[in-house]
Amino acid sequence: MAWQRPTYRMVDGERIDGAWCHVWRRHRPEAEWFVNDLIVYADGAIMCGDRTDLAGLKKLLASEMLSPTKPGITPPAAEPSKWLSRHGEPLTPVGFLAEVADRIEELSGRSTAGERCWEAIRRYQQSPAAERRALLRDAYLAVPPHLRIYVLGDMDRQDRPLRVLLTERGEPVDGDGPMVTEDMHQSALDYFNRVDEGVARAQEQRAVQHADDSHEGTGPDVTLHETVYPRGWPEELGLFVLRNDFPASVRFAGESYPSVLHGYWSLSAANATDRRQIAAAPTAREAHDLGGRASRRADWPSVRLAVMAGLLRAKFAQHIELAEILVSTGDAAIRYTGLSDSPFWRDAPDSRGRNWMGRLLELTRSELIAQRSLAE
Structure with missing residues (x-):
């Protein structure tokens, strides 16, 4: 399914x-x-x-x-041999x-039948007693029948090692397979021991490769909501200054813009007249609307991330008080939400939201902190 x-x-x-x-x-x-x-x-x-x-x-x-x-639909014919199937x-x-x-x-975050089966395997490895083998059999049979061949995640052996382990010595596996011996039981246990060793090696290697992936000290996510201030922006600065429509003048690539949003949409336009008109828009929202209607530069999909990153660096380098607010977010993940920006830029509760604005703000924040560390 x-x-x-x-x-x-x-x-x-x-x-x-x-x-x-x-x-x-x-x-x-x-x-x-x-x-x-x-x-x-x-x-x-x-x-x-x-x-x-x-x-x-x-x-x-x-x-x-x-x-x-x-x-x-006519079901497929029964397999001539369960063991060979x-x-x-x-x-x-x-x-x-x-x-x-x-x-x-x-x-719901609870263990699945497959995970409970693996837990029973681990317990049986620790102590291969009869009662633990019975619990292992129950855990295996609790897995939906059509999914049992996938429970070990091994598409070569499928679930055969488990079926061998659960068959009594002297009995044929699946009723038509080989007669189970002590050596076959031990071989099945050896298989699970090798799996454990392989998992341990992979975890050790991953710990080395991902040594810088520590999440210790990470604060709660910072969400930058899209807001509207009909009576003007508040005098006391807050997280809203990190939004692209906040009126912080930015000088970038030889031009000045009233906000990051002005600069982004102006630089996206193919026509010089459109670029000037967007840059001179009374508000960031109007700049956004004008930019959305203008013809786009042919290379814009390839350069837009670099342009936005440059505008953000310029904004926070040229406005120290805004940089302080960005740095104050620590190492928290930044979620840039709203409806005005495309899913490419914002965080959204589905697979379309890529949150590139949040990522670039985190990058800019990291650069600011690194620059201060070097200056000390």
């Missing part, structure tokens, strides 16, 4: 994360089937036309009003219900 995300809904101001997939549905037993979205949320709510929950979804599946696979179990309504329950666990 292919799940898509992110999606979410708001409840009393709180964001509830979700994920969705396609299912087949009909409204009456004799009606035609149609494709519908099934959305699950971290709080257990399920939307498929109407709102329901796991118990309601179970009833829908049992009533044959909803199907995870296209109805009427490279395919997982077929997706069934029961397996789908288990997968939906697992998806809710994941969205």
